[in-house]
Amino acid sequence: MGADLLSTTYTIIEEDVDSETGELARQIVEKLRGAGYKAWLVGGCVRDRLLDRKPEDYDVATDALPAQVAALFEGSCPKGPDYGVVSVRRGEAEVEVVTLRSDHRYQDGRRPLSVTFVDDPRLDVQRRDFTVNGLLMDPETGEILDFVGGRADLEARLIRTIGEPDRRFTEDYLRMLRAIRLAAVLNFRIEPRTFESIRRHCRLVSKVSPDRIRIELVRTLTERGARRGMELMDESGLLAEILPEVARMKGVPQPPEFHPEGDVWTHTLLMLDLLDRREKKPTATLALGVLLHDVGKPATYRVADRIRFDEHDVVGAQIAADILRRLRFSNDEIRQVGALVRYHLRWRHVRQMRESKLKRFMALDRFDEHLELHRLDCLASHGGLDNYEFVRRKLAETPPEELKPKRLISGRDLIQMGFRPGPAFSVILAEVEDAQLESRLTTPEQAREFVLARFEPPEGRRRQEVA
Secondary structure, eight states: OOGGGGSSBOOOOGGGSOSHHHHHHHHHHHHHHHTTOOEEEETHHHHHHHTTOOOSOOEEEESSOHHHHHHHSTTOEEEEGGGTEEEEEETTEEEEEEEOEEEOOBSSSSSBSOEEEOSOHHHHHTTSSBGGGOEEEOTTTOBEEESSSHHHHHHHTEEOBSSOHHHHHHHOTHHHHHHHHHHHHHTOEEOHHHHHHHHHHGGGGGGSOHHHHHHHHHHHHHTTOHHHHHHHHHHHTHHHHHOHHHHTTTTOOOOTTTOTTOSHHHHHHHHHHHHHHSSSOOOHHHHHHHHHTTTTHHHHEEESSSEEETTHHHHHHHHHHHHHHHTTOOHHHHHHHHHHHHTTTGGGGGGGSOHHHHHHHHTSTTHHHHHHHHHHHHHTTTOOOHHHHHHHHHHHHSOHHHHSOOOSOOHHHHHHTTOOSSTHHHHHHHHHHHHHHTTSOOSHHHHHHHHHHHOOOOTTOOOOOOO
16 A cells, blocks of 8 residues: 555546446436535445455445435435435446435434434544545545545554444444454454454444344455454454354364364364465355354363264254354355255265265255365365365266266155155165166166065055066
């Protein structure tokens, strides 16, 4: 970051408007000004531009009232008219246009009781959370308006509240998690008074809605700041409030012959660090799988001939599901993360598996995430990737249709063959599938002969002759 960051203007380059959303934001500012209103880019998009980061979203601040904004932009949608927020969309692009305002007293740890619309941006930025988010920019000239010392904190790589930290965090409790995320993702420090305030007020995060916590947690885990985010959450006290099951990993020892790196918490942090270093951004489910894959170890820890964690995969899958339900993740996300946790020990046996069992394993939904979780697990512990490479070779050699082949027979076929519906159906169909996966059966006729040779229909119901 150079000295130009502290100058009055920021040199606009062609790449700055590098998205449909960025272009829409520029046009919104232009149209508002053409109608006689003040308008600037504001918040995170300005911060990211100054840091040479691609903004993920854009906000525009204006002195136009919500109704005036809505009248200017056809198809706009008031998202919070009482707070001056109007959404303007064009295709897939969406920009929030926010009327300059001053907030009054907060009572619920999230929203002000009332707001007053103003025309002075100096008043507006005083209500915002952090100095690095309190900057305004003219998208045409690059002029920066900085009334809170945001450019200096960007230069110092510092997250600092605007005004008194205690006031900012008791206005909106989620700001504590947002400070952690910003520091982690941007690789910034949190200013000491700001961090001490988070530590004092960390218990208030329990009053934040699960949906808002979930969003901040996922962003922290998936935006290149996972390890540092978890470390800061732990140091601030937020981890014990939000994810006490994860906090319990600290200090739980592991057998050094398998985990020379240290305890369960250290192992998990190393995996998160490796996740951060990947070129590809992780999915939410993979990141959560990394965080929670050993969450069952504290509950199953025992010392026998060595340190053991009997069935920590099964226990951990249940704990993970409980956590994700508490934070209102989708059923699909809960299933996938549960599978990642439940099956992460199966890798120990892949080279001894029957062909049918190995193919079933490789046919798991989103198996690429299972593969990557195992790779990170190995690299963060003993370092051996033999089983990982073995499965990769098997995947390369096995056509997709052989992993999930079309069934040769169904339950209806079994009924026609003289079998009564019941629990035995799943046993019969599983054996047929095993034989099919092992290439011992390839046609429906062979499957029927196989069933009739191994299973006898109930007395009194003669099997149909195979045509």
